[in-house]
Amino acid sequence: xxxxxxxIVVAPRFPAINQPWIDTYLEQLLKxxxxxxxxxxxxxxxxxxxxxxxxxxxxxxxxxxxxxxxxITPAIVSLIRPWRIMKSxxxxxxxxxxxxxxxxxxxxxxxxxxxxxxxxxASIIHSHSEGLTYKFLILSKILxxxxxxxxxxxxxxxxxxxxxxxxxxxxxxVSRVLVxxxxxxxxxxxxxxxxxxxxxxxxxxxxxEFPFSPMPKPSPEGGLxxxxxxxxxRDKGQGYAIGALKRLMSSGVNIKWTFIGVGPDIDRLxxxxxxxxxxxxxxxxSGLSSKKLxxxxxxxxxxxxxxxxxxxxxxxxxxxxxxxxxxxxxxxxVSRTGGIPECVNExxxxxxxxxxxxxxxxxxxxxxxxxxxxxxxxxNKARLNVEENFSADVIGERMATIIMKLIEA
Numbered sequence: 001x002x003x004x005x006x007x008i009v010v011a012p013r014f015p016a017i018n019q020p021w022i023d024t025y026l027e028q029l030l031k032x033x034x035x036x037x038x039x040x041x042x043x044x045x046x047x048x049x050x051x052x053x054x055x056x057x058x059x060x061x062x063x064x065x066x067x068x069x070x071x072i073t074p075a076i077v078s079l080i081r082p083w084r085i086m087k088s089x090x091x092x093x094x095x096x097x098x099x100x101x102x103x104x105x106x107x108x109x110x111x112x113x114x115x116x117x118x119x120x121x122a123s124i125i126h127s128h129s130e131g132l133t134y135k136f137l138i139l140s141k142i143l144x145x146x147x148x149x150x151x152x153x154x155x156x157x158x159x160x161x162x163x164x165x166x167x168x169x170x171x172x173x174v175s176r177v178l179v180x181x182x183x184x185x186x187x188x189x190x191x192x193x194x195x196x197x198x199x200x201x202x203x204x205x206x207x208x209e210f211p212f213s214p215m216p217k218p219s220p221e222g223g224l225x226x227x228x229x230x231x232x233x234r235d236k237g238q239g240y241a242i243g244a245l246k247r248l249m250s251s252g253v254n255i256k257w258t259f260i261g262v263g264p265d266i267d268r269l270x271x272x273x274x275x276x277x278x279x280x281x282x283x284x285x286s287g288l289s290s291k292k293l294x295x296x297x298x299x300x301x302x303x304x305x306x307x308x309x310x311x312x313x314x315x316x317x318x319x320x321x322x323x324x325x326x327x328x329x330x331x332x333x334v335s336r337t338g339g340i341p342e343c344v345n346e347x348x349x350x351x352x353x354x355x356x357x358x359x360x361x362x363x364x365x366x367x368x369x370x371x372x373x374x375x376x377x378x379x380n381k382a383r384l385n386v387e388e389n390f391s392a393d394v395i396g397e398r399m400a401t402i403i404m405k406l407i408e409a
Contacts, residue, residue, distance in 0.1 A: 006035040010127035015048035028396025074114035097165035146175035153317040181339030184317040204392030214329025217375040227300040232263030237306035243358030297328040326382035349382035
């Protein structure tokens, strides 16, 4: 039997309840007969998706922090192995933007050398963070193996970014850059990435975990159940959804709105709902399991994704929750921003609204409730959209092909 190709998967935090897409990606790697080890700066003991335990993914996690205290011992040990120091200096010269980063990269290289036995069978590196990709460039050069960077868009406010010089070095040295939409392809090109090394491949959805169970259209007297799923953060625009709820209630719409996610903005949103007098019609849920989330989609009529583009450039590049909702039959009402419009068929399986507009959100929901709106047709076309364009099995096979071509090149 041929030996399995080993993929080093690099993630800032694993496992994490708000990143089910990486669990699906890892599942697909295993399905396609790859060996996988996950290197993460932070090992999370918080709630995470059931798939992590089902696939025993925690057994594959190696915590690999780069704090100063973790770099001293490898440097001292290397004093009796001067060849390591010489090689570390050589590699660091090739990927450093200034003296400070040159010195840091030497220490990073020595740390990689100190753990080289755990890396020696690796065939390829796949990183999901620009900052970590820059550091793992060192390992790719030590082992002489390809490295893939998946660009998930610019980070939200408060998350440190690579500077311009480091990004230039990063995108000159990676083997392939994966993005999920044409929008994110344009984004990463603006950061200095050559279009020739970019491949567009969306994040896939495991369809069997999101069965089609559409809610019937409620009667005018019946209640409308709306759900918003996403990090509790200003960039996700939940405040505009709460404003839309106020407008709808003032118009006499019988509606309940559930907000699901994790993040720092939950208390502000609760206060906003209280101030607008809609708290009795809202609920906020954190740390929901994957199975419970599917149940929520199936018991709600509409998903509203009110994401906005921030001044720092952070914006939704795909919006996986859209595919999750559409797969179950929950109608998608989503903002016209970032890569979202590429992922739906406006007027056929989703309604798009102007970002930062509670009025547009409310009017879009009211449109759904009109007598002439093709409710069931939208639901059926939405499921078809996910089946044809976002199936995890199909995308997993495409990903496997990309990885093997790079390994064999």
